[in-house]
Amino acid sequence: MYMKKTLVAAAVLLSLQLAAQPLPRITVIATGGTIAGTAPTATQAGYSPARLTVESLLGQVPQLASEADVSGYQLCNIPSQAMTHDIWLRLACVIDSLFTGGHCDGVVVTHGTDTMEETAYFLHLTVPHDLPVVLTGAMRPATGLSADGPMNLYNAVMLAASPLARDRGVMVVMNDYIFSADDIVKTNTVNPNAFECPNYGPLGTIRGGVPVFFRKTFTRHTSRSEFSIRKLSGKPLSHVEIVLSYANASDIQLNALIDYPVDGIVIAGVGNGNFAPSFMTAIAKANEKKIPVVRATRIISGGVSSGLEDVFPGQIAPGCLSPQKARILLMLALTQTDDPELIGKIFLEY
Numbered sequence: 485m486y487m488k489k490t491l492v493a494a495a496v497l498l499s500l501q502l503a504a505q506p507l508p509r510i511t512v513i514a515t516g517g518t519i520a521g522t523a524p525t526a527t528q529a530g531y532s533p534a535r536l537t538v539e540s541l542l543g544q545v546p547q548l549a550s551e552a553d554v555s556g557y558q559l560c561n562i563p564s565q566a567m568t569h570d571i572w573l574r575l576a577c578v579i580d581s582l583f584t585g586g587h588c589d590g591v592v593v594t595h596g597t598d599t600m601e602e603t604a605y606f607l608h609l610t611v612p613h614d615l616p617v618v619l620t621g622a623m624r625p626a627t628g629l630s631a632d633g634p635m636n637l638y639n640a641v642m643l644a645a646s647p648l649a650r651d652r653g654v655m656v657v658m659n660d661y662i663f664s665a666d667d668i669v670k671t672n673t674v675n676p677n678a679f680e681c682p683n684y685g686p687l688g689t690i691r692g693g694v695p696v697f698f699r700k701t702f703t704r705h706t707s708r709s710e711f712s713i714r715k716l717s718g719k720p721l722s723h724v725e726i727v728l729s730y731a732n733a734s735d736i737q738l739n740a741l742i743d744y745p746v747d748g749i750v751i752a753g754v755g756n757g758n759f760a761p762s763f764m765t766a767i768a769k770a771n772e773k774k775i776p777v778v779r780a781t782r783i784i785s786g787g788v789s790s791g792l793e794d795v796f797p798g799q800i801a802p803g804c805l806s807p808q809k810a811r812i813l814l815m816l817a818l819t820q821t822d823d824p825e826l827i828g829k830i831f832l833e834y
Contacts, residue, residue, distance in 0.1 A: 508645035514538035517596025519633040521625035564596025576713035590644030608665035617647035629638035642693030681784035722818035750809035757788035798824035
C-alpha cells in the first residue's frame with residue numbers, strides 16, 4: 485500500500501512539474517499564398533490567394549493554444565509567384581532578430597507553394613541559427629472543401645516546437661511529410677501531395693503533431709553557413725538568371741543576358757547538364773566577361789556532378805541542386821568571389 489501511494493504521489497508531482505513548464509514560444513510569420521486564399525464557394529477550383537491575415541490563419545487552428553505560445557506577424561500578403569529578393573532579405577532579418585533577441589523558440593513561415601522551395605533554401609543558407617525554421621502552405625484555399633492549410637499549419641507549429649527539430653536546417657512541412665530545404669521540389673500543380681525530396685527522400689513524417697525523423701542533411705546550412713543575413717543586410721544580391729535548354733534551342737536568350745550583362749548564369753540543361761550546341765559560343769563569351777556559368781539540369785533527380793560532356797573552362801556543377809536553387813547559391817557565392825574555381829568549391833559544400 486505504501487509503495488502504491490508513493491508511485492501515485494510521484495506521478496502527481498511529475499504531472500505538476502510538466503504543467504508548470506512554459507509552453508514553447510513559436511512565431512508564425514505570414515507571407516500570403518494559397519493557405520491565405522479564398523474562393524466564392526467551397527468547391528470552386530479558381531480562387532484568390534493571399535486574402536486572409538495571420539490572425540485568421542491562427543484562428544482556424546484553436547488547438548494550438550494548448551500546445552504552444554503562438555504569436556503572429558504579417559510580413560506581407562502576396563501570391564508566391566510575386567516573391568522578391570527584398571522580401572527574402574526582410575524575412576531573414578526578422579527571423580534573425582527574433583532568435584537573437586530570445587523572443588521565440590521556433591519560427592513558422594506560411595507561404596505560397598509555387599516558390600516555397602526557393603524561399604526555404606534562401607533561409608537555409610542565410611539564417612545563422614540552429615533553432616527550428618519551418619515553412620508550410622496549402623494546395624487548397626482556406627475556404628475550400630477539405631482545406632489542407634489548417635492541418636499543415638498545426639503540424640508546422642508542432643515541429644517548430646519540438647526539440648527534435650533543432651540543428652536540422654530549414655524545413656518544409658506539407659501533407660504529413662517533413663522536407664529538407666536543400667532537396668525539396670514541387671512536383672504537382674494542384675494535388676495536396678505536391679512535394680518531394682527526389683534525391684534523398686523526406687527528412688521524416690509528422691502526424692498529429694508528432695515528428696518522426698528518418699535522416700539528417702549534411703550539407704552546410706544555417707549556423708555553419710558563410711552567408712549570414714548579417715553580412716548581406718543592406719547589400720543588393722547579385723543578378724543571376726536561368727536559361728532553359730531544349731531541342732533546337734537558340735543562343736538568343738543567353739547572348740542577351742551576357743550583353744546585358746548579368747552577374748551569373750545557370751543553364752537548366754537536358755540530361756546530365758547538357759545543352760544545345762548553339763550555347764557554346766555564347767558560353768565562351770561569358771567566360772571572357774568573367775560571368776560564371778553553372779550547369780544544372782531540368783531533370784527532377786540525379787543532379788549534375790561528374791562525367792560532363794562539352795567541358796568548358798570555369799564550368800560549375802551544382803550537384804543535386806535544382807536550377808532555381810543553384811541560382812540562389814550562385815547569387816550568394818558572388819557576394820564573396822567571382823572566381824569560378826572558388827565558386828565550384830562552394831557548390832561542393834552546400
